[in-house]
Amino acid sequence: MKFSIVQTEGSARAGVLITGRGEIPTPVFMPVGTQGTVKAVEQRELDELGARIILGNAYHLYLRPGIGLIEKAGGLHRFIGWQKPVLTDSGGYQVFSLTALRRIEEEGVRFRSHIDGSEHLFTPEGVIDIERSLGSDIMMALDECAPFPCDEPYARQSSDMTLRWALRCRTRKEQTSPRYGIGQSLFGIVQGSTYAHLREESARELSGMDFDGYAIGGLSVGEPEETMYRMTEVCTAVLPPDRPRYLMGVGTPRNMLEAIARGVDMFDCVLPTRNGRNAVLFTRHGRLNMRNAAHAGDFTPVDPECTCYGCRNFTRAYLRHLFKAGEILALQLASMHNLTFYLWLLSEAREAILGRNFTAWKDATVKTLSAGPADTNQ
Amino acid sequence: MKFSIVQTEGSARAGVLITGRGEIPTPVFMPVGTQGTVKAVEQRELDELGARIILGNAYHLYLRPGIGLIEKAGGLHRFIGWQKPVLTDSGGYQVFSLTALRRIEEEGVRFRSHIDGSEHLFTPEGVIDIERSLGSDIMMALDECAPFPCDEPYARQSSDMTLRWALRCRTRKEQTSPRYGIGQSLFGIVQGSTYAHLREESARELSGMDFDGYAIGGLSVGEPEETMYRMTEVCTAVLPPDRPRYLMGVGTPRNMLEAIARGVDMFDCVLPTRNGRNAVLFTRHGRLNMRNAAHAGDFTPVDPECTCYGCRNFTRAYLRHLFKAGEILALQLASMHNLTFYLWLLSEAREAILGRNFTAWKDATVKTLSAGPADTNQ
Numbered sequence: 218m219k220f221s222i223v224q225t226e227g228s229a230r231a232g233v234l235i236t237g238r239g240e241i242p243t244p245v246f247m248p249v250g251t252q253g254t255v256k257a258v259e260q261r262e263l264d265e266l267g268a269r270i271i272l273g274n275a276y277h278l279y280l281r282p283g284i285g286l287i288e289k290a291g292g293l294h295r296f297i298g299w300q301k302p303v304l305t306d307s308g309g310y311q312v313f314s315l316t317a318l319r320r321i322e323e324e325g326v327r328f329r330s331h332i333d334g335s336e337h338l339f340t341p342e343g344v345i346d347i348e349r350s351l352g353s354d355i356m357m358a359l360d361e362c363a364p365f366p367c368d369e370p371y372a373r374q375s376s377d378m379t380l381r382w383a384l385r386c387r388t389r390k391e392q393t394s395p396r397y398g399i400g401q402s403l404f405g406i407v408q409g410s411t412y413a414h415l416r417e418e419s420a421r422e423l424s425g426m427d428f429d430g431y432a433i434g435g436l437s438v439g440e441p442e443e444t445m446y447r448m449t450e451v452c453t454a455v456l457p458p459d460r461p462r463y464l465m466g467v468g469t470p471r472n473m474l475e476a477i478a479r480g481v482d483m484f485d486c487v488l489p490t491r492n493g494r495n496a497v498l499f500t501r502h503g504r505l506n507m508r509n510a511a512h513a514g515d516f517t518p519v520d521p522e523c524t525c526y527g528c529r530n531f532t533r534a535y536l537r538h539l540f541k542a543g544e545i546l547a548l549q550l551a552s553m554h555n556l557t558f559y560l561w562l563l564s565e566a567r568e569a570i571l572g573r574n575f576t577a578w579k580d581a582t583v584k585t586l587s588a589g590p591a592d593t594n595q
Numbered sequence: 596m597k598f599s600i601v602q603t604e605g606s607a608r609a610g611v612l613i614t615g616r617g618e619i620p621t622p623v624f625m626p627v628g629t630q631g632t633v634k635a636v637e638q639r640e641l642d643e644l645g646a647r648i649i650l651g652n653a654y655h656l657y658l659r660p661g662i663g664l665i666e667k668a669g670g671l672h673r674f675i676g677w678q679k680p681v682l683t684d685s686g687g688y689q690v691f692s693l694t695a696l697r698r699i700e701e702e703g704v705r706f707r708s709h710i711d712g713s714e715h716l717f718t719p720e721g722v723i724d725i726e727r728s729l730g731s732d733i734m735m736a737l738d739e740c741a742p743f744p745c746d747e748p749y750a751r752q753s754s755d756m757t758l759r760w761a762l763r764c765r766t767r768k769e770q771t772s773p774r775y776g777i778g779q780s781l782f783g784i785v786q787g788s789t790y791a792h793l794r795e796e797s798a799r800e801l802s803g804m805d806f807d808g809y810a811i812g813g814l815s816v817g818e819p820e821e822t823m824y825r826m827t828e829v830c831t832a833v834l835p836p837d838r839p840r841y842l843m844g845v846g847t848p849r850n851m852l853e854a855i856a857r858g859v860d861m862f863d864c865v866l867p868t869r870n871g872r873n874a875v876l877f878t879r880h881g882r883l884n885m886r887n888a889a890h891a892g893d894f895t896p897v898d899p900e901c902t903c904y905g906c907r908n909f910t911r912a913y914l915r916h917l918f919k920a921g922e923i924l925a926l927q928l929a930s931m932h933n934l935t936f937y938l939w940l941l942s943e944a945r946e947a948i949l950g951r952n953f954t955a956w957k958d959a960t961v962k963t964l965s966a967g968p969a970d971t972n973q
Contacts (some may be wrong), residue, residue: 252916259927282915286892357749456887498944534664535668539632545923545926
């Protein structure tokens with residue numbers, strides 16, 4: 218993997234991430250395909266709307282359909298019929314969400330499957346082995362994602378263990394080889410909850426381990442937005458400038474633009490697809506709830522400037538009808554639209570950085586985006 | 596509308612139905628788009644898989660989103676973004692399914708909405724007005740769809756009333772004009788339950804009313820298959836040979852081939868889409884339940900000879916995973932596949948008739964189709 222920065226404006230960066238399966242202009246939004254599919258969107262539609270990389274989830278895919286099956290298929294890309302890059306989350310976040318079903322030890326984390334209750338152990342080494350088998354272009358280290366709020370002693374202990382796990386992942390990566398003939402890179406994950414000195418220490422220690430890229434984890438878990446931005450800043454100030462930075466699980470359009478201003482290059486979030494399935498659509502002028510009666514007789518597209526299949530062919534009135542009638546096509550159209558919006562927004566951000574007009578563009582864009590229903594992560 | 600028969604073999608006919616919105620080679624299968632969408636399939640995908648005409652339902656669309664809204668949109672085609680022909684069912688079948696919520700009178704049928712319990716009256720004239728407003732290319736008369744089993748006195752009374760309603764529909768059609776600048780034709784519907792003499796009488800009386808085409812209704816409602824075939828035969832023997840014949844709500848692949856052999860030209864059924872959503876897939880060698888463990892490690896397509904998006908790009912193993920994981924993409928791929936299969940089957944039937952090889956082809960095809968899970972309508 219190669220990362221080149223093409224232009225900067227303040228801390229904001231426009232770059233290109235070059236992988237064995239294609240180039241990814243950054244800043245980039247990565248649609249979430251947890252179980253080997255981006256919900257309600259076909260792979261050819263991901264291509265159509267311009268997705269350059271999608272996410273998979275090691276935890277989910279390990280439990281179902283199982284790693285052995287995906288190996289037999291020739292890796293995750295062949296199994297799901299997607300030829301562009303895939304980043305796999307280690308599943309740390311999912312495992313730690315299972316509060317009642319898991320036990321954290323130095324060795325790793327023991328948990329019960331949310332599907333059938335069976336017992337499993339995820340170690341840093343085991344997770345790298347899984348991600349090798351998946352053949353992900355970008356593998357994520359196993360980390361502990363601390364909850365919010367989190368007291369400082371626990372945050373320190375957890376962040377320290379995450380660092381030891383990161384080194385074990387790094388070592389395992391060196392001991393193993395890429396699968397399926399294409400390079401696999403590894404990102405370390407900064408933790409440290411909402412404590413600036415812990416974040417700084419975590420970022421510094423990880424930087425010394427020479428990862429291919431760096432993620433900022435454990436944010437967007439309930440903390441105030443300002444805290445998220447401050448923690449992001451603390452991390453990007455320390456992380457090596459020549460490596461890509463990925464803010465995990467973030468977020469709203471505004472969140473992403475503020476994080477780009479602070480030096481972040483990569484994002485993922487379920488918001489566009491989940492909101493879409495709940496009839497909430499992003500537009501250039503704020504968000505719309507398509508179930509609202511206001512759209513009943515509106516024969517204009519959701520967003521007249523949008524290039525998605527739905528906006529080119531259907532009206533708000535029709536989309537509202539589909540939602541009211543409980544039709545699957547509503548979920549398809551809304552998911553494609555919201556992903557198109559997210560990808561458009563980040564490509565506009567990139568253009569603004571290239572033109573060294575990002576700050577002004579961002580301030581104006583955040584303002585127009587704030588119309589519509591309250592802009593939350595939920 | 597113009598209907599030309601291109602070739603026949605015994606009672607089987609290959610023809611072309613020419614409408615103001617395009618030509619429809621027959622025999623034809625019409626995907627069901629009850630609420631203005633074929634469930635889980637995009638309009639451009641209907642085009643891709645070769646659909647030439649789809650169904651809408653006057654009852655459902657009248658209740659939601661309402662006829663006034665569709666008129667404002669410029670008709671059903673513009674509302675749903677589908678430029679090819681639409682046939683609208685009158686909704687008789689849906690109304691009569693609401694046993695507890697409806698009362699049949701000579702004037703029409705009073706019923707309560709299944710959505711909000713509100714009271715409505717459908718008369719033959721009112722239904723034609725609704726179908727005019729929808730702008731359907733083929734309007735269906737209002738009929739009473741008698742249940743199975745049904746005693747003869749009720750069947751006679753019901754069939755006689757359906758004939759009086761058919762005449763009222765025919766008259767109303769003459770008194771009104773096509774909407775949106777494109778011709779609208781009207782089909783009468785033969786009833787008479789499982790009584791051959793009632794069917795014959797119904798078909799003869801309707802024929803005298805000079806409809807643009809004729810449907811055979813009230814079958815595939817629980818009667819034995821042989822009865823369905825016999826009743827179909829009785830009807831097609833009487834109906835004018837120069838008009839298209841439409842066997843409503845039928846059916847399985849075998850049902851359609853047997854009905855073609857008896858002179859039917861048009862079909863609709865929810866089976867391909869509903870079965871698809873339930874993980875049952877049609878193939879050239881019988882039906883497959885994609886949830887079966889047998890498909891878990893099968894990296895071949897559902898049907899290697901099929902041209903659908905799924906069969907060209909994905910494996911049984913992946914599709915099974917999507918079903919097991921409850922992913923929406925499973926419903927999309929399975930629905931597209933089954934519709935592709937249905938359309939392929941009827942286009943093969945047409946080719947066989949054109950080559951005057953239909954009977955041999957049909958017998959061989961019915962045999963190979965009978966593999967797989969029991970071939971039922973449910």
